[in-house]
Amino acid sequence: MRLFRCLAILQSALSAATTTAHDPRASAACNNSPDLCSRSYGEITHLGAHDSPFVRDESTGFSLAGNQFYNTTVQLSAGVRLVTAQVHRDGDELHLCHTSCSLLDAGTLGNWLSSIKMWLDENPNDVITILLVNSDNVSAQDLHAEFTRANIVAQAYSPESTTTTTAPRRQTWPTLQDLISNRTRLLVFVASLPDSNNARTSAEVAPYLMDEFTFIFENQYEVTSPMNFSCLPHRPSSVRDNTSAALARNLLPLVNHFLGKRAILDIIVPDVDRVAGTNSPVESRVGTLGNAAKMCSSEYAGRQPTFLLVDFFDRGPAIEVVDGINGVERAVGRKAVGNGTTRERKTSAAVSGEEKNPFRGVARVVRAGYGCFQAILRGMGW
Numbered sequence: 001m002r003l004f005r006c007l008a009i010l011q012s013a014l015s016a017a018t019t020t021a022h023d024p025r026a027s028a029a030c031n032n033s034p035d036l037c038s039r040s041y042g043e044i045t046h047l048g049a050h051d052s053p054f055v056r057d058e059s060t061g062f063s064l065a066g067n068q069f070y071n072t073t074v075q076l077s078a079g080v081r082l083v084t085a086q087v088h089r090d091g092d093e094l095h096l097c098h099t100s101c102s103l104l105d106a107g108t109l110g111n112w113l114s115s116i117k118m119w120l121d122e123n124p125n126d127v128i129t130i131l132l133v134n135s136d137n138v139s140a141q142d143l144h145a146e147f148t149r150a151n152i153v154a155q156a157y158s159p160e161s162t163t164t165t166t167a168p169r170r171q172t173w174p175t176l177q178d179l180i181s182n183r184t185r186l187l188v189f190v191a192s193l194p195d196s197n198n199a200r201t202s203a204e205v206a207p208y209l210m211d212e213f214t215f216i217f218e219n220q221y222e223v224t225s226p227m228n229f230s231c232l233p234h235r236p237s238s239v240r241d242n243t244s245a246a247l248a249r250n251l252l253p254l255v256n257h258f259l260g261k262r263a264i265l266d267i268i269v270p271d272v273d274r275v276a277g278t279n280s281p282v283e284s285r286v287g288t289l290g291n292a293a294k295m296c297s298s299e300y301a302g303r304q305p306t307f308l309l310v311d312f313f314d315r316g317p318a319i320e321v322v323d324g325i326n327g328v329e330r331a332v333g334r335k336a337v338g339n340g341t342t343r344e345r346k347t348s349a350a351v352s353g354e355e356k357n358p359f360r361g362v363a364r365v366v367r368a369g370y371g372c373f374q375a376i377l378r379g380m381g382w
């Protein structure tokens with residue numbers, strides 16, 4: 001028995017060492033996996049951090065309105081590939097505020113974009129998405145000014161046609177590798193851009209600011225009971241409760257999967273107490289992320305949701321559901337955070353530099369072999 005387990009450990013250490021040492025694909029991963037490079041942006045699932053900059057930590061006095069425990073750059077390094085935020089006017093600046101700038105103000109849009117720009121520069125094989133909720137009807141010009149100031153416009157993808165009102169078929173979205181090769185690794189959606197009366201339409205000013213509901217549909221987002229998650233389209237209203245209409249229009253499914261609870265004054269705040277269940281990969285339990293991913297894929301005629309959007313992304317762990325649905329088995333290059341689970345600890349060990357340093361893998365085999373040898377001796381009573 002011991003010998004058997006020992007050999008299994010040795011074999012897995014050996015295979016990890018040989019694949020990291022000889023598998024050239026390990027250094028050519030797209031969004032943490034070589035298997036995703038040739039897949040279309042619209043046909044994989046991206047893990048989304050809902051209200052990404054609204055963090056519940058020292059910087060906000062652990063605000064109850066915070067939706068995440070870790071900031072945007074930490075989220076991205078851990079595998080999040082969609083970040084959402086609300087844009088508000090605060091005087092003559094654009095700020096990221098939760099509902100109102102007096103409730104939770106995460107600073108300016110420009111600073112946030114700069115931190116994302118820095119992350120993109122440090123991670124040249126990753127494709128990420130920003131979804132901005134345009135709470136105060138800010139014009140494309142004013143948003144564009146912030147993107148310009150953050151020096152991030154050149155990295156933003158512009159769709160082939162911004163004048164049509166129909167989305168591309170999901171398999172005709174570029175592959176991750178296309179986006180990486182073209183150096184347009186940032187996709188930006190806005191809900192919504194004001195109808196412009198000016199001569200210069202939004203698309204002329206900033207073709208990379210894609211109107212969310214031209215390309216994406218979402219399910220209900222105000223859910224306060226784990227029994228009440230639903231895959232039915234809620235927005236845009238033109239396809240409400242009509243899944244076949246949403247799919248026929250090639251809209252990419254965004255599945256909101258976070259739970260709110262009523263707090264003082266009937267304000268809905270993230271239900272942190274139930275997040276372990278909400279983000280859980282367990283498919284068989286109603287209300288989990290695993291259950292939602294499976295149910296929605298089936299309701300969407302076998303197409304996987306393009307985005308799964310969660311609060312407290314590190315819990316669950318949500319990334320496990322995303323890896324499962326993408327068929328990714330050995331993600332590379334992630335930095336896990338916090339307490340995490342066994343899985344997250346395993347991931348963090350895997351990214352400790354073994355991909356870059358095959359000798360660590362070899363050292364592990366030697367260690368495992370030595371451990372085995374000793375265990376066998378002990379088992380034999382020596």
Ligand SMILES: *[C@@H]1O[C@H](CO)[C@@H](O)[C@H](O)[C@H]1NC(C)=O
Binds near residue numbers: 074
């Ligand atoms: C995000 O959090 C990490 C870890 O706490 C910190 O090192 C980093 O500076 C933060 N990034 C930004 C942009 O605040």
Ligand SMILES: *[C@@H]1O[C@H](CO)[C@@H](O)[C@H](O)[C@H]1NC(C)=O
Binds near residue numbers: 174175178184
């Ligand atoms: C890549 O860039 C070229 C040249 O600008 C363009 O023709 C092509 O459509 C782009 N491909 C993608 C996937 O964006």
Ligand SMILES: *[C@@H]1O[C@H](CO)[C@@H](O)[C@H](O)[C@H]1NC(C)=O
Binds near residue numbers: 137139194195197
């Ligand atoms: C949004 O702004 C546009 C001009 O940029 C204006 O025409 C429109 O009425 C505004 N809509 C709302 C709901 O305030």
Ligand SMILES: *[C@@H]1O[C@H](CO)[C@@H](O)[C@H](O)[C@H]1NC(C)=O
Binds near residue numbers: 223224225227228
């Ligand atoms: C769940 O949905 C049912 C049916 O729509 C509704 O009556 C109930 O109030 C909802 N529960 C919560 C907690 O929102």
Ligand SMILES: *[C@@H]1O[C@H](CO)[C@@H](O)[C@H](O)[C@H]1NC(C)=O
Binds near residue numbers: 242244245248
């Ligand atoms: C849903 O949309 C389709 C068009 O895609 C339409 O044929 C059908 O009648 C709609 N169903 C309902 C219940 O509105």
Ligand SMILES: *[C@@H]1O[C@H](CO)[C@@H](O)[C@H](O)[C@H]1NC(C)=O
Binds near residue numbers: 338339
């Ligand atoms: C980690 O988990 C322990 C026990 O559940 C808890 O006491 C501690 O505060 C956690 N630390 C962080 C950083 O979440």
